Amino acid sequence: MSGDHPSDCVGIDSEQAGKAPGCAGCPNASVCASGKQFDETSQLVEIEKRLRSIKHILLIISGKGGVGKSTFSANLARFLASNESINVGLLDIDICGPSIPRAMGLEGEQVHMSSDGWSPIYIQDNLAVMSSGFLLGSLEDAVIWRGPKKNGLIKQFLKDVDWPPLDYLIIDTPPGTSDEHLSIVSFLKKCANLNGAIVVTTPQEAALLDVRKQIDFANRVGLPIIGLVENMSHFVCSSCHKESFIFKPTSGGAKSLSSSCNIQLLASIPIDPIIGKSIDQGIACWEENKESPAVLAYQSLSKKIIEMFPI
Amino acid sequence: MGKKVGLLDLDLCGPSIALMTGLNETTIYRNEKGWIPLTTLTTPPFSPLAVMSIAFLLKNSSSAVIWRGPKKNAMIKQFLEDVDWGDLDYLLIDTPPGTSDEHISVAEALKHRADDVSAILVTTPQIIAVNDVRREITFCHKAGIPIVGIIENMSGYVCPHCSDCTNIFSSGGGQSLAELANVTFLGNIPIDPDLCESAEKGINYLNQFENSEASKRLSDIAGKLITQTT
Numbered sequence: 131m132s133g134d135h136p137s138d139c140v141g142i143d144s145e146q147a148g149k150a151p152g153c154a155g156c157p158n159a160s161v162c163a164s165g166k167q168f169d170e171t172s173q174l175v176e177i178e179k180r181l182r183s184i185k186h187i188l189l190i191i192s193g194k195g196g197v198g199k200s201t202f203s204a205n206l207a208r209f210l211a212s213n214e215s216i217n218v219g220l221l222d223i224d225i226c227g228p229s230i231p232r233a234m235g236l237e238g239e240q241v242h243m244s245s246d247g248w249s250p251i252y253i254q255d256n257l258a259v260m261s262s263g264f265l266l267g268s269l270e271d272a273v274i275w276r277g278p279k280k281n282g283l284i285k286q287f288l289k290d291v292d293w294p295p296l297d298y299l300i301i302d303t304p305p306g307t308s309d310e311h312l313s314i315v316s317f318l319k320k321c322a323n324l325n326g327a328i329v330v331t332t333p334q335e336a337a338l339l340d341v342r343k344q345i346d347f348a349n350r351v352g353l354p355i356i357g358l359v360e361n362m363s364h365f366v367c368s369s370c371h372k373e374s375f376i377f378k379p380t381s382g383g384a385k386s387l388s389s390s391c392n393i394q395l396l397a398s399i400p401i402d403p404i405i406g407k408s409i410d411q412g413i414a415c416w417e418e419n420k421e422s423p424a425v426l427a428y429q430s431l432s433k434k435i436i437e438m439f440p441i
Numbered sequence: 442m443g444k445k446v447g448l449l450d451l452d453l454c455g456p457s458i459a460l461m462t463g464l465n466e467t468t469i470y471r472n473e474k475g476w477i478p479l480t481t482l483t484t485p486p487f488s489p490l491a492v493m494s495i496a497f498l499l500k501n502s503s504s505a506v507i508w509r510g511p512k513k514n515a516m517i518k519q520f521l522e523d524v525d526w527g528d529l530d531y532l533l534i535d536t537p538p539g540t541s542d543e544h545i546s547v548a549e550a551l552k553h554r555a556d557d558v559s560a561i562l563v564t565t566p567q568i569i570a571v572n573d574v575r576r577e578i579t580f581c582h583k584a585g586i587p588i589v590g591i592i593e594n595m596s597g598y599v600c601p602h603c604s605d606c607t608n609i610f611s612s613g614g615g616q617s618l619a620e621l622a623n624v625t626f627l628g629n630i631p632i633d634p635d636l637c638e639s640a641e642k643g644i645n646y647l648n649q650f651e652n653s654e655a656s657k658r659l660s661d662i663a664g665k666l667i668t669q670t671t
Contacts, residue, residue, distance in 0.1 A: 156512070158508075158509060158511050158512050160511075161509065161511055193454065193455050193505075194455055195455070195537065195538035196538070196565070196570075200569070201569070225541075226538075226539035226540045226541050226576070227538055227539055227540075227573040227576065229569050229572070229573065232568060232569050232572055233569060269572055269575055269576075270575055270576070270578070270579050271576070271579065272540045272576035272577070272579035272580045272583070273540060273576070274540045274541070274544070274545060274580055274583060275540075275541060276510050276541060276542050276545060277509050277510030277511075277541070277542055278510070280541065304538070304539065305454075305455060305537070305538055306454040306455060306537065307454045307455075307505045307506060307507050307508075308454050308507070308508060308509060308510070308513065308542075309509050309510055309541075309542075311507075312507065312509060334637055334641055335460060335641045336457045336460055336461065336637075336640060336641060339455075339457065339460060339502060340454075340455035340457070342502070342503040343454070343455065343503060343504065343505040343506070344505065345503075346503055346504050346505040347505035347507055350505065350507065351507075365598065365600075365607075365609070367600040367602060367603060367605060367607065368605075368607065369600065369603050369605040370600060370602050370603035370605065372600070372602040372603070374600060374601050374602065374634070375634060376598060376609075376632055376634050376637065377634070377637050378634055378637060378638050378641070380638060380641040380642065381641075401609055403607055403608065403609050403610075403611075406567045406569075406609065406610050406611060407611065409567070409569055410567050410568040410569060410611060
């Protein structure tokens with residue numbers, strides 16, 4: 131067997147999806163045949179219409195869990211929005227493990243409905259946030275959902291959130307290459323303002339192994355990759371100021387992945403306790419220490435993003 | 442401790458167990474009872490581990506497993522029903538993050554043996570990780586899976602240059618979660634670059650670095666698990 135669909139899979143977009151001869155025996159056949167996920171061209175049009183006024187949509191992805199995707203997404207949003215003239219939205223589609231409310235200091239907030247849709251939560255005038263965490267009653271509440279239900283909520287997030295006019299919409303995704311990822315890419319298919327994905331990794335092979343899979347996923351579904359970010363790249367001791375590697379780049383780290391896959395390495399962000407601390411407290415990391423190497427790395431990264439995707 | 446242990450990797454989209462056990466075969470054989478798990482090369486006193494992962498079924502480690510729920514569930518069912526583990530004292534099942542298809546499927550598939558099934562929760566110390574684990578506790582309660590205890594990983598890092606300890610990812614989150622949820626706290630494991638590197642190279646860390654702090658903590662946790670589950 132290969133890790134792919136059946137070799138003669140006609141693809142989920144085909145009219146033959148789930149009914150072609152090759153579909154026999156594939157466990158996905160009935161889901162594909164029902165056409166439920168993709169019946170609604172009109173819904174894709176609706177999504178496109180809703181998101182049309184956004185200048186740039188950036189997906190944050192990583193095959194691996196725990197590499198700091200949400201930390202990265204939260205920080206990127208905050209750094210971009212540190213310029214008052216830039217309007218930023220942050221959407222968390224990690225339905226089962228929403229971390230963005232905590233990271234943005236919005237735990238306990240609830241989503242409100244208006245005639246124009248779901249109102250995102252504003253941290254400041256130019257930074258709006260939406261997460262499934264806002265739909266949960268308490269921190270103990272678990273979203274125990276299989277794929278189709280998650281996909282339904284993602285669709286709603288794209289279709290029904292009443293974003294203000296945005297320069298950037300950053301979409302934080304869960305780990306893996308499954309329902310959420312297939313869904314978000316297909317739901318955004320008609321959006322010309324989807325710039326692509328930023329891939330977050332840590333230096334060790336255990337992470338890169340999954341990230342290579344994610345890159346393969348992106349290539350296969352036609353999602354452009356903007357670049358790589360190596361998080362937790364090294365540690366600088368606050369007592370002796372010397373560097374050490376916690377997650378050793380045994381296979382060359384993000385740098386070698388970047389050259390082997392021909393993807394730009396956008397930033398290497400060092401391990402810094404103030405990052406984790408500021409995320410836990412839901413505050414901007416620069417409030418802890420403006421000069422920290424991690425803060426400076428984020429700063430130059432967000433500058434780079436603004437240069438690459440001008441407003 | 443001499444227990445016979447199997448290790449099943451249910452993280453279908455991001456399998457890491459093959460790398461960490463040093464098994465990079467890409468072929469799985471069957472006998473009349475089902476798939477034969479691979480076994481690690483281990484030197485005594487450690488017994489070999491029986492390992493099964495989707496990684497052994499992939500021809501190319503870089504190709505993505507792009508599967509929606511139903512296909513993942515079918516694979517999980519097959520892993521649980523069709524692997525010939527032989528006689529095991531313990532089967533450890535490594536799961537992906539979240540509370541979704543994989544978790545629901547494994548809970549359902551093991552329902553008929555509910556008395557033998559329990560969960561170990563792993564967190565890192567910071568609140569953002571602890572919060573996800575709180576949701577996992579709710580999942581275990583709803584699925585009727587008893588929780589053996591909580592382990593706090595990546596707890597403190599000792600600088601190799603000056604021996605100063607930094608709590609990179611905060612500290613104490615696992616312990617306080619255990620108290621809050623009224624679950625046993627099994628212990629914490631410090632950050633050790635050698636542990637990470639051993640995992641990368643598929644080396645048995647407990648053998649190579651038996652006197653390290655993390656080795657002691659891991660053995661201690663294993664001892665507690667054996668006491669609690671017999």
